[in-house]
Amino acid sequence: xxxxxxxxxTRDFGLDHLHRLETYVSxxxxxxxxxxxxxxxxxxxxEEVKAANLRGRGGAGFPAGIKWGFVPRGTDALRYLCVNAxxxxxxxxxxxxxxxxxxxxxxxxxxxxxxAVGIRxxxxxxxxxxxxxxxxxxxxxSEARASGWLGDHIAGTGFGLEVFVHRGAGAYICGEExxxxxxxxxxxxxxxxxPPFPASIGLFRCPTVINNVETLCHIPGIIRHxxxxxxxxxxxxxxxxxxxxxxxxxARPGCYELPTGSSLRELIYERAGxxxxxxxxxxVIPGGLSAPMLTENEIDVRMDGDSLVEAGSMLGSGAVxxxxxxxxxxxxxxxxxxxxxxxxxxxxxxxxxxxxxMARIAARLRAxxxxxGDVDTLHRLASGIKxxxxxxxxxxxxxxxLALVAKFRDELxxxx
Amino acid sequence: MSHNIPxxxxxxxxxxxxxxPRREAALLPVLSALQEERGFLSxxxxxxxxxxxxxxxxxxxxxxxFYSLFRRKPxxxxxxxVCTNVSCALxxxxxxxxxxxxxxxxxxxETSADGRFSLSSVECLGHCDEAPCLMVNDEHYGRLDRRALxxxxxxxx
Ligand SMILES: Cc1cc2nc3c(=O)[nH]c(=O)nc-3n(C[C@H](O)[C@H](O)[C@H](O)COP(=O)(O)O)c2cc1C
Ligand code: FES
Numbered sequence: 001x002x003x004x005x006x007x008x009x010t011r012d013f014g015l016d017h018l019h020r021l022e023t024y025v026s027x028x029x030x031x032x033x034x035x036x037x038x039x040x041x042x043x044x045x046x047e048e049v050k051a052a053n054l055r056g057r058g059g060a061g062f063p064a065g066i067k068w069g070f071v072p073r074g075t076d077a078l079r080y081l082c083v084n085a086x087x088x089x090x091x092x093x094x095x096x097x098x099x100x101x102x103x104x105x106x107x108x109x110x111x112x113x114x115x116a117v118g119i120r121x122x123x124x125x126x127x128x129x130x131x132x133x134x135x136x137x138x139x140x141x142s143e144a145r146a147s148g149w150l151g152d153h154i155a156g157t158g159f160g161l162e163v164f165v166h167r168g169a170g171a172y173i174c175g176e177e178x179x180x181x182x183x184x185x186x187x188x189x190x191x192x193x194x195p196p197f198p199a200s201i202g203l204f205r206c207p208t209v210i211n212n213v214e215t216l217c218h219i220p221g222i223i224r225h226x227x228x229x230x231x232x233x234x235x236x237x238x239x240x241x242x243x244x245x246x247x248x249x250x251a252r253p254g255c256y257e258l259p260t261g262s263s264l265r266e267l268i269y270e271r272a273g274x275x276x277x278x279x280x281x282x283x284v285i286p287g288g289l290s291a292p293m294l295t296e297n298e299i300d301v302r303m304d305g306d307s308l309v310e311a312g313s314m315l316g317s318g319a320v321x322x323x324x325x326x327x328x329x330x331x332x333x334x335x336x337x338x339x340x341x342x343x344x345x346x347x348x349x350x351x352x353x354x355x356x357x358m359a360r361i362a363a364r365l366r367a368x369x370x371x372x373g374d375v376d377t378l379h380r381l382a383s384g385i386k387x388x389x390x391x392x393x394x395x396x397x398x399x400x401x402l403a404l405v406a407k408f409r410d411e412l413x414x415x416x
Numbered sequence: 417m418s419h420n421i422p423x424x425x426x427x428x429x430x431x432x433x434x435x436x437p438r439r440e441a442a443l444l445p446v447l448s449a450l451q452e453e454r455g456f457l458s459x460x461x462x463x464x465x466x467x468x469x470x471x472x473x474x475x476x477x478x479x480x481x482f483y484s485l486f487r488r489k490p491x492x493x494x495x496x497x498v499c500t501n502v503s504c505a506l507x508x509x510x511x512x513x514x515x516x517x518x519x520x521x522x523x524x525x526e527t528s529a530d531g532r533f534s535l536s537s538v539e540c541l542g543h544c545d546e547a548p549c550l551m552v553n554d555e556h557y558g559r560l561d562r563r564a565l566x567x568x569x570x571x572x573x
Contacts, residue, residue: 090501090540128448128485129541131554164435169444169483172539186443186469188482204437247503247544254545289502289540321503321544335502339539345482 007221007233008241009214010257013101019136021143024104030149032220033111037157040223045116049219051227055238055260057094058084058175058212059288059316060392061305064113064219070199071117071207079207081114081122082184083216086168086175088127089288090339091319094243095213097255099126099133102217103140107163109216111154112223114161117209122163125180128170137165172343176391177210179345190347191391214243234260238304242318246272249279249324261304268299268322279324283407287316289336290396292403293323313403329408330366330415333401337362340397348389354381355397365415375412379405419464425453429468439469443479447486456487484538492527492534494572497551500537503544508561512548513537515562519569532572 005011006028017023024030036045050065071079083106087095099106110122126134141163144150152160166184168174174183178192181203202208218240222230231239238260244267247253251273258267264286268274275281283293286303292313294301301311308315323332341359346352358381361374378401386398405412432445443465450461457480466473480486496516500509517523520533527534543549546558557568 087542088540091503091544092540093542093544096542127542128483129551132556166435167445167448168485169448170485171483183444184441185438186440186471186479187475188478204441245544247547248506253503253547285502319544321506323502323506327506331505332502335500335505339501342539 007225007230008257009098009105009217009221009243010101010255018102019100019104019140021104021140021147021149024102028224029104029220030108032223033108033115033149034155036112036115036223037155037159042116042118045112045223048227049116049222052218052222052230053227053237053239054215054218054222054230055305056212057214057218057242057318059089061238061315064211064215067199067211068113068117068209070197071209072200073118077206078121078204079117079119080203080209081110081117081119082177082180082203082208082210083110083122083124084175084177084180084210084212085124085126085130086172086180087130087213087317088172088175088343089290089317089319091245091247091285091288091321092317093245093247094255094318096130096133097243097245098213098217099130099137103137104144105217105220106137106213107140107144107150109219110163111149111161112219113209113211113216115159119209120161122161123166123184123203124163125166125168125174125184127168127174131167134165134167141165171345172339173345173391173393176393179391180210181208188345190345191393193390235302235304238306242303242315244303245317245319246322247319248285248322249276249327250274250322251276258303261302261307264294264299264301264303264320267303267320272320272322275322275324277324279326281322282325282327283323283329283332285319285321285323285400287314288319289321289339290314290400291316292399293407295407314399328366328415329404329411330362333404333412334359334362334366336400336404337397340393344393344397348391348394350385350388351394351397354385354394357381358397358401365412368415370413370415375405375409378412419460421450421461421464422453425449440471440475443469443471443476444483447476447480451486454490456490490527490531493532494552495534495536497536497538497541499539499541499543499547499549499551501540501544503540504548507547509548512550512560512562512565515565519566533569 054064055061171189173179174189179189183189198208243257256271305315337359341355344351344355382398382401385394462476466476498513549558
């Protein structure tokens with residue numbers, strides 16, 4: 001086996017019992033944790049992750065090492081790790097894929113992150129709809145504890161970590177990191193005002209690191225093989241691989257792991273088998289529902305954060321939703337606006353009122369009852385939400401509508 | 417007031433409480449454990465949770481009404497939750513939902529007269545690769561068409 005192939009998270013996903021500790025260990029699992037705990041200082045682990053410039057896979061793309069570095073050091077004060085397994089961004093299912101195939105990879109990533117930052121308690125916040133995966137994670141936690149990979153004195157060292165699986169109860173907003181913290185504290189998922197950032201005041205008012213599942217799954221590979229090997233895959237500034245969730249009107253929906261910076265067109269046509277039933281591609285949402293859509297002539301774009309921003313969209317959670325030419329855009333608009341109206345936490349007026357209003361207009365367009373000025377009103381509402389809310393959910397609701405109106409205005413104006 | 421909470425739930429709650437440095441942090445998992453027992457959260461469940469965690473009942477109500485997985489009235493034995501977000505809609509979710517409405521004679525938010533089925537439409541379930549999909553209680557079913565759906569309903573007693 002080529003050494004670098006071990007940097008592909010999904011390399012062993014064809015194995016039958018990879019989710020069992022025994023199989024995971026037989027494939028080199030927990031070797032990174034052993035190496036770090038026995039031969040590296042926490043700072044050395046942190047530096048390696050910084051050098052790898054691992055960008056967060058949850059949506060915002062912030063470098064993990066820098067985030068960890070924000071946690072105050074040199075004190076014994078309690079601090080926490082929260083693993084974001086809420087996976088609510090429509091179109092996204094990669095974290096489910098990772099956790100169901102390889103829960104120990106996530107646990108090993110959590111051990112390494114906790115060791116680097118001096119954390120002794122981690123919570124995996126998993127969406128309530130993933131009950132079977134939550135159970136699988138709990139089994140993995142028990143296995144890891146039984147063989148000394150969790151609990152006190154991990155691998156015979158002075159370092160200890162407890163991991164608890166915490167189930168959400170159905171609320172998209174709890175994927176937003178500060179809403180997640182509120183929810184973990186037993187409250188409504190209302191995002192907090194930042195600053196203070198969670199790295200200084202987070203869970204139970206303690207310094208807290210919040211990372212996406214996929215982000216943490218990259219850590220064992222980085223520690224075992226080094227930042228340099230990691231950076232050889234993907235782009236120099238945005239290295240490694242990403243797991244793209246591809247769905248919608250494609251022949252082969254699924255998770256595809258590719259180096260960052262791979263072509264969107266290739267992902268759709270070569271991996272996912274192209275548009276289903278011989279239809280043509282009309283539009284693509286390239287980074288989860290909140291990402292502005294691209295049209296057929298805009299899909300020769302690289303799948304990395306910077307390239308997609310240049311293309312006027314975003315990489316977000318890496319979820320690609322393909323829309324075919326027989327789908328009316330009023331259907332897509334209706335579903336997008338209904339989602340944000342349903343999921344707005346209600347704290348900020350522009351988001352609460354604006355998303356509900358957009359959804360009413362979209363439902364009218366879909367039902368063929370367009371009124372004069374509806375499309376303009378949609379545009380005005382979305383512009384009024386953008387940039388005027390406490391958390392990025394407002395932008396998430398506004399940007400896809402603005403893109404849809406800009407790119408498919410004629411079609412919307414014809415709907416009646 | 418007698419709350420009538422079975423001992424096995426109380427034991428589970430003790431275990432849940434041991435995971436958090438503050439009792440109130442256990443609210444979501446405690447409510448889930450209570451709901452699992454009865455199928456919904458009664459007024460008395462909410463009061464018991466408030467007492468046990470040392471928080472005002474209004475705080476509990478606030479949380480119960482915020483999260484979509486909590487219910488304040490019973491659902492059917494089989495709670496059908498049909499995803500109608502974009503990827504499922506591109507694969508015929510709306511047709512499946514209207515098929516279910518007709519076949520069961522209920523609308524979203526309703527329960528069939530015999531208590532067997534209840535129906536709701538939900539947002540993305542994270543199984544878009546298996547679109548169109550739905551959840552029956554905690555189980556996921558994907559790649560459904562009307563026939564597969566009819567067969568599934570047959571099996572749910
Ligand atoms: C409305 C909203 C929903 C989000 N949902 C998720 C989610 O489901 N999973 C996730 O990992 N990040 C989500 N995020 C991003 C998180 O706030 C945060 O950036 C991320 O968990 C950090 O982890 P990372 O740096 O490893 O990516 C969401 C953000 C917003 C604004
Ligand atoms: S859109 Fe239905 S599961 Fe994601």
